[in-house]
Amino acid sequence: MANVLxxxxxxxxxxxxxRRPLALRAPWLAPSLFLAPALGTLAVWIYWPLxxxxxxxxxxxxxxxxxxxxxxxxxxxxxxxxxxxxxxxAWNTLLYTVGLLPLTVALPLAVALATRDARGRAGAIYRxxxxxxxxxxPVVVAVIWRWLLNPEHGVVNAIIRGVGLPAVRFxxxxxxxxxxxxxITGWKLVGFSTLIFAAALTSIDRSLIEAARLDGATEGxxxxxxxxxxxxxxxxxxxxxxxxxGAQWSFVYINVLTRGGPLQSTTxxxxxxxxxxxxxxxxxxxxxxxxxxFVVFGIAALFGVRLMNRSDARPR
Amino acid sequence: MRAHAEPTQSAPLGPPTAWFAAARSHALxxxxxxxxxxxxxxxxxxxxxxxxxxxxxxxxPENPTLDNVRRILDGMPLFRMLANTALVAAxxxxxxxxxxxxxxxxxxxxxxxxxxxxxGLLTLTWLIPAQVIMVPNYLLVTSFGMxxxxxxxxxxxxxxxxxxxxxxxxxxxxxxxxxxxAITDGAGNWHILWRVIVPNVRPALASLGILLFISSWNDxxxxxxxxxxxxxxxxxxxxxxxxxQEGNQWxxxxxxxxxxxxxxxxxxxxxxxxxxxxxxxxxxx
Numbered sequence: 001m002a003n004v005l006x007x008x009x010x011x012x013x014x015x016x017x018x019r020r021p022l023a024l025r026a027p028w029l030a031p032s033l034f035l036a037p038a039l040g041t042l043a044v045w046i047y048w049p050l051x052x053x054x055x056x057x058x059x060x061x062x063x064x065x066x067x068x069x070x071x072x073x074x075x076x077x078x079x080x081x082x083x084x085x086x087x088x089x090a091w092n093t094l095l096y097t098v099g100l101l102p103l104t105v106a107l108p109l110a111v112a113l114a115t116r117d118a119r120g121r122a123g124a125i126y127r128x129x130x131x132x133x134x135x136x137x138p139v140v141v142a143v144i145w146r147w148l149l150n151p152e153h154g155v156v157n158a159i160i161r162g163v164g165l166p167a168v169r170f171x172x173x174x175x176x177x178x179x180x181x182x183x184i185t186g187w188k189l190v191g192f193s194t195l196i197f198a199a200a201l202t203s204i205d206r207s208l209i210e211a212a213r214l215d216g217a218t219e220g221x222x223x224x225x226x227x228x229x230x231x232x233x234x235x236x237x238x239x240x241x242x243x244x245x246g247a248q249w250s251f252v253y254i255n256v257l258t259r260g261g262p263l264q265s266t267t268x269x270x271x272x273x274x275x276x277x278x279x280x281x282x283x284x285x286x287x288x289x290x291x292x293x294f295v296v297f298g299i300a301a302l303f304g305v306r307l308m309n310r311s312d313a314r315p316r
Numbered sequence: 317m318r319a320h321a322e323p324t325q326s327a328p329l330g331p332p333t334a335w336f337a338a339a340r341s342h343a344l345x346x347x348x349x350x351x352x353x354x355x356x357x358x359x360x361x362x363x364x365x366x367x368x369x370x371x372x373x374x375x376x377p378e379n380p381t382l383d384n385v386r387r388i389l390d391g392m393p394l395f396r397m398l399a400n401t402a403l404v405a406a407x408x409x410x411x412x413x414x415x416x417x418x419x420x421x422x423x424x425x426x427x428x429x430x431x432x433x434x435x436g437l438l439t440l441t442w443l444i445p446a447q448v449i450m451v452p453n454y455l456l457v458t459s460f461g462m463x464x465x466x467x468x469x470x471x472x473x474x475x476x477x478x479x480x481x482x483x484x485x486x487x488x489x490x491x492x493x494x495x496x497x498a499i500t501d502g503a504g505n506w507h508i509l510w511r512v513i514v515p516n517v518r519p520a521l522a523s524l525g526i527l528l529f530i531s532s533w534n535d536x537x538x539x540x541x542x543x544x545x546x547x548x549x550x551x552x553x554x555x556x557x558x559x560x561q562e563g564n565q566w567x568x569x570x571x572x573x574x575x576x577x578x579x580x581x582x583x584x585x586x587x588x589x590x591x592x593x594x595x596x597x598x599x600x601x
Binding site for chain 1: 342345349351353355356370415425431441447448452455474476480505534552566569576577580584589591595
């Protein structure tokens with residue numbers, strides 16, 4: 001009896017199962033199709049090249065299609081770590097990063113704190129103006145500063161001579177060139193960073209400040225004890241971005257203005273990779289240095305992300 | 317309790333402190349504005365100077381002229397380069413918006429461990445500097461026979477993790493009831509995406525589009541790697557070529573720099589508020 005009663009249901013179920021919609025039969029199909037264009041592109045242009053860089057770092061090769069790729073094992077890494085050039089470039093990378101932090105974090109934070117009451121029309125105009133360098137292409141920024149800092153005819157040196165001092169060779173002096181490039185890199189970012197901090201400050205509850213003021217807190221105390229902790233996520237964000245990308249932002253200026261010189265004094269790791277790869281065609285060295293860079297900055301990035309998550313999770 | 321005792325003390329102090337703070341604000345912001353704008357002003361002034369005034373430090377040329385623009389037009393295919401740049405920027409922006417929209421939809425619509433894992437993988441591209449993968453990328457372009465073409469400039473930028481992550485934020489905030497209602501109505505994914513979601517996230521798409529266009533217009537590293545001839549160069553590379561050849565021709569060089577910046581500055585003049593907001597919202601690219 002039970003079988004007979006079941007039969008119609010089974011008969012009905014059979015064709016229905018055969019005609020189950022595609023989405024149920026292959027639940028992965030639709031998501032895959034939606035993801036395919038983006039993932040395909042990134043796989044071809046980022047992930048696969050990373051694997052290929054890893055492979056090439058064990059070979060000696062000069063980029064010529066005819067030339068053989070010779071497997072050399074870990075030799076590229078060994079040689080690199082013994083090279084004084086690499087040590088100098090790593091040290092310079094550190095200088096770029098540390099030099100940028102005042103321009104991307106400390107100064108913008110100070111300006112944003114000191115100008116936190118500038119609102120309304122005037123505030124909007126300042127905001128629009130100080131953001132302009134962010135719009136300008138790095139190559140343009142590079143040639144403008146090359147002109148401004150020119151030792152003979154540049155306007156900066158005209159001013160320096162005007163007050164009776166000798167002209168400064170900003171980009172040709174091995175002791176100064178790196179700091180000039182740090183300044184130029186920071187010039188493009190300082191307004192942007194200031195606005196990031198200003199945006200974080202406007203979200204602060206003003207009644208909290210009033211209460212502190214009524215309790216007799218000085219302006220300095222209010223800044224240090226209320227504003228700074230509340231803008232901590234912005235500080236961490238800009239700090240992490242600067243540490244991870246600062247040396248990379250400088251690449252354009254190095255390539256256009258100094259080509260790593262004078263005396264390698266402005267060469268950082270990114271520029272060294274570029275030189276090994278496309279000036280000396282030492283593909284093994286370039287890719288091996290690239291892998292080292294990737295690993296070091298990858299670890300730094302993991303710390304950075306943890307730091308960002310923690311600063312965001314703070315009670316506000 | 318103390319709050320009741322203090323106001324009499326702080327009130328007389330109030331106005332002068334406020335006045336001082338306001339004056340200090342303005343002074344600081346004016347100084348920062350000047351620091352931001354004077355270099356650009358000097359670029360434009362130098363571009364307008366005739367040859368015999370080029371080393372002058374007067375704030376405005378006595379006889380402003382467009383000679384310098386004419387001189388770069390003789391030396392390099394300036395309009396061709398601007399057109400190349402506009403084409404590359406427009407094409408890669410449009411492509412990135414479409415691929416990011418599709419991917420962000422998938423991440424928002426199907427939330428399981430697979431899509432979460434893939435999303436995690438995507439965010440990792442943030443950690444891979446262009447210089448680390450430049451050699452394989454270069455080899456790929458040469459193996460396609462695309463060296464020195466505009467296609468080589470566009471293809472790697474058909475999709476970006478940055479665009480996907482930003483759009484995903486907007487799509488995740490999209491009310492799920494609307495999507496559920498559309499599903500109950502029997503709407504397919506394609507329909508939901510283009511008819512239900514896209515009309516509602518237009519502002520997010522627009523600001524992402526502006527961001528992508530500007531960063532593509534100003535891009536330097538990738539074009540530097542795959543461009544060889546002036547005819548297929550974008551304006552940034554054209555500027556670099558001109559600089560390498562005639563580094564001390566300050567007038568024409570500043571004219572070229574001004575021309576390279578004008579389109580973006582024009583866009584900024586019109587959409588200033590949206591642009592600043594979308595940059596601040598997205599962080600640095």
